[in-house]
């Protein structure tokens with residue numbers, strides 16, 4: 001089973017939270033919405049909007065080619081499903097969005113995050129020291145985050161409160177999902 | 184620029200309160216003017232939503248950074264989306280005075 005990846009950097013957060021279909025026939029509105037996670041949004045944007053090829057896009061997202069291909073395929077499957085079935089699309093923050101990068105100042109020993117993700121961190125927001133470094137132990141915190149995964153293909157997503165994960169099918173391979181760390 | 188510091192008491196000699204949503208007081212320090220105000224945390228006793236209520240409370244007062252000992256799982260994404268910076272101090276017995284001195288370096 002693939003371990004949780006290191007949280008990735010957000011380049012361009014989506015400008016909307018989702019999309020709604022209109023002009024639906026009666027009785028066709030009992031579908032649940034489809035959640036496009038941030039990685040999927042970004043993969044689609046890099047390939048089909050920014051016109052990067054897969055190897056450039058995987059480098060930008062800092063993931064392997066096969067991982068990128070999987071994320072991209074999952075994005076397209078979800079979007080075509082939403083189109084054909086007239087479902088609403090919600091763009092989820094994904095892990096990256098909820099967990100901004102963290103840093104540590106070795107001078108005053110504080111930890112801090114960087115909410116303005118486009119700006120580079122060069123000094124401590126408290127004492128102004130330049131002795132700051134990214135704080136990788138925060139990844140441990142992320143690893144204990146509540147996630148669900150697909151035991152078949154390794155697809156992972158943030159667990160949604162109140163969701164029965166074992167009733168949910170993996171968006172990539174259609175096999176049942178599981179909640180991490182629970183029976 | 185306004186910085187909120189979670190405080191155990193209402194003086195500058197008070198210590199940093201390690202809790203965010205359930206801290207006793209918020210010391211709001213204005214770095215530009217050098218002034219500060221201490222406000223009792225209205226959500227201190229709340230069993231639920233104390234953290235998210237406190238975030239809204241501080242946001243309404245123009246706070247851009249928050250210094251505390253810890254931030255909960257519900258609070259972190261909220262602060263991220265509001266672009267409010269979190270600063271975590273784990274060192275025990277840090278006083279509000281010491282933190283303000285660091286800010287004014």
Ligand SMILES: [Zn+2]
Pocket residue numbers: 105106107108109110124125126127128129
């Ligand atoms: Zn520092």
Ligand SMILES: [Zn+2]
Pocket residue numbers: 150151152153154155170171172173174175
């Ligand atoms: Zn799968």
Ligand SMILES: [Zn+2]
Pocket residue numbers: 147148158159160163164165178179
């Ligand atoms: Zn789940």
